[in-house]
Amino acid sequence: MLSSALKQSLTLAVIMAALVGCSSTSTTTDSADADSAVSSAADSSAVDTTDTMADEAVEALDTVFYFDFDKSMLKPEARAALTAHAENLKAAPKAVRLEGHADERGTREYNMALGERRAKAVRDYLVLQGVDASMIETVSYGEEYPAVVGATEAAYEMNRRVEMK
Structure with missing residues (x-):
């Protein structure tokens, strides 16, 4: 099972890397826009497009990870998404906050x-994927901030989660 999860994680990481590399920008500008873009790029050498692309890739990933009833074990799809987050x-590096939640039962x-065990x-x-532990904060809200209010199984499923912020 571990090797299957590892294969899925690596596959997702390769796909994410390909998607980041394939992002495109518009190449049609008029000459005034082009001149101002060149002069502003020369004036601001602190612009880093790599960070911008990495931030966009992280935003495209799931930042909510769901759990089974009364469990704190990661699901395979959560592991795959977390592997991509870890690479980014x-x-x-930036600080992240992991907020653990539970349903009302x-x-x-x-x-x-x-919620703490889940976070x-x-x-x-x-x-384990190599992210600096000092950059990660965990907090548990238990049942206090439900994503969906209700006493149905569908609502419970949405409330058993960890949110990455």
Whole structure:
């Protein structure tokens, strides 16, 4: 199972790298726009397009990871997305906050602990992928901030999550 998840993760990473490399920009500008673009580029040497592309790639990835009932084990699709996030965070390090959540079933104390286990599971996976642990903050909200209000299985599924911010 681990090798299957690793293959999926590597495949996703290769696809993301290809997508980032294939991004295009418009090449049609009038001469006034071109002149101002050249002069402003010369004036501001601090512009880094690599960081911008990495930020856009991270924004395109899922930043919410869902869990099964009463579990804190990452699903294969979450691992694949987190592998891509890890690559981007290693290339352009920035602080992230992992917010763990639970559905309303269970006591407040239990759900706070479950949200914490979920957030730490995501953090641990990112650290194993090479992300600096000091750049990751974890917090648990338990059942306090549901994504969907309701007492249906569909609502519960949406509330069992970790959000990356």
